Amino acid sequence: MTQEEKYNLAKWAMQHALDSGADAASIVISESKSSTVDVREQKIDTLKEAIQSSLSVRLFVDQKYSAHRTNRLDKQELAHFIEQAIAGTKYLSPDPYRQLPDPALYYQGNGQELGTVDPSYDKVDPATKVKLAFDVEKEAFEKDERIISVSASYSDNTNSRLMVTSNGFEGETKNSSFSLSASVSVNGGDARPSEGWYERAIFFDQLKKSEIGSLALERALKKIGQEKIKSGKYDMLIENRAVSRLFYPLLSALDGYSIQQKNSFLIDQLGKKVASEKLSLVDDPLIPGGLGSKLFDGEGLAAKKRTVFDKGVLGTYFIDTYYARKLEMEPTTGDTSNLVFELGDKDLASMVKGMKKGILVTGFNGGNTNGSTGDFSYGIDGFLVENGEIIQPVSEMNISGNMKSLWMSLAELGNDPNPISSWQIPSMLFEGIDFSGS
Incomplete structure (x- = not known):
């Protein structure tokens, strides 16, 4: 559908909902395309393409609420769907x-171009996608x-989301993403370590x-010989x-649902110091080309830059x-966008060199956090570091x-924000963490 056709259909559906007894309504029309190529042992394992269109309606009827979705977009069928x-x-x-949001908080239009979609998405032909997947595998095979x-x-996707509401909002978002990944498992005696690598971009x-394949292989080989070390406190x-x-539980504690359900260890902490002064970050939805950039959130609220932590002081929920x-x-927003951290001045290698005795963690295995108390336990993969040198791989x-004491123990941030995530998190050093053999 063209943009005009989508707007016409959404407005028709909204009006039909109002005419059929709804007090208010929100309509979203979504369209998406995606493709995936998986290869293994120099053969195609999966080759998939999908195109989807759907209409979602949120209904407010006599102070009652429901949400519904259908991929049948014929008006006659939609009319019956909405009435039911x-x-x-x-x-x-x-x-x-x-209730629908206060219209004064809606995005009002005419925002800057954020560069969240590749206009040449459809020009990448299937043969190129297959070749890229095989090229990545070949680096390690x-x-x-x-x-x-x-x-x-190899995978890609593009999607658009057009929304109209009965109290005046109109807006559309478009996004695209391309990715390549590799996974390698190796024989390490009794263990069979595996590792991967992943790259992602909008364009x-x-x-x-x-x-990508060579990095996955290198990381897997480095894990050979993993073993437990003595329990104790390590950096x-x-x-x-x-x-x-480890950052996700901290962020989850700032969610309105968690706070209202008393399932947050950061209730009533706005304006208070809840983390090390090393932790400063903003949520900035208006970065051109940002993986999480947007002009409005899922409700239509205008996107704004917000301070989340300022030297450990909590700035927003x-x-x-x-x-x-x-x-x-x-209300602020129910979604994060681009989380941008105040960085340190060292890369990961330099941070390792500065460690007297500690553990470099490269991955987590299982575990959980109690949202109410902040108590946590996680399995780790990594390496023992002594006097700035990696000594041996560590597991089990x-x-x-x-979580509250963990984030108070944050001692240093790297200068290496994660380039493949909207959460631009750098490497981080924590002091005096309890490690134990599983």
Whole structure:
């Protein structure tokens, strides 16, 4: 459908909902394309393409709320779908907190171009996609006698999301993404270590297309000989691509749902110091070419740059309209965008050189965090470091503690923000973390 056709259909569906008994409505029309190529042992394992279109409707009827979705976009079928949805909504329990956002908070249009979609997406032909996957696999295939298996993947997707609401919002977002990855497992005696590497970009021309398979192999071989070490307190340096596993519980504690459900260890902490002064970051949705850039969020609220932490002081929660009303707070947004950290001045190698005795963590295995208390336990993969040198690979070790004390122990950030994520997290060094053999 053209943009005009999508807007016409969305407005028709919205008006039909109002005419059929809804007090308010929000309509979203989504379109997406994707393709995937998986190769293994120099053969194509998966070759997939998909095109999808759907219409979603959020209905507000007599202080009752429901959400519905269909991929049948014929008007006659949609009319029946909407009427049935409204009839079903009337049987639900009232929820007076369910309302559309204040129109004054909506994105008003005419925003800057953020460069979130590759206009040449459809010009990448299937043969190129297959070749790229095989090229990545070839970088590792049969390059070492200890290799057990090598696999590689190419994937891409593009999507658009057009939304209209009965209280005045209109807007559309478009995104694209391309990725290449490799996974390698090797024979390490009793163990069979495996590792991977992944690259991602909004634009095909900016996607890194080499050294993916070779990096996956190199990382897997380095894990041969993993073993437990003596339990105790060690400094912990976490590679940038792995830090998100420990950062996610901290971010989840800022979510409106977690706060309202009393499942957050950061309730009533706005304006208070909850982490080391080394932790400063902003949520900036307006970065051109950012992987998380957007002009408005999933409700239509205008995207704004916000300080999340300033030298460890909590600056904002992530609260959508619904939970803002329940908590009697002002809505911010229910979604993150580009999380940009204040960086240090060392790369990962230099940070390793500066460690007297500690563990470089390159990945996590299982584990969880209690959202209410912040208590956590996670399995780790990594390397023992002594006097700035990597001594041996480490596995079958757990870290445990509390999120509040963990983030207070943050001692240093690297200058290497993760380039393949909207969470631009650098490598991080934490002091005095409890490690134990599993």
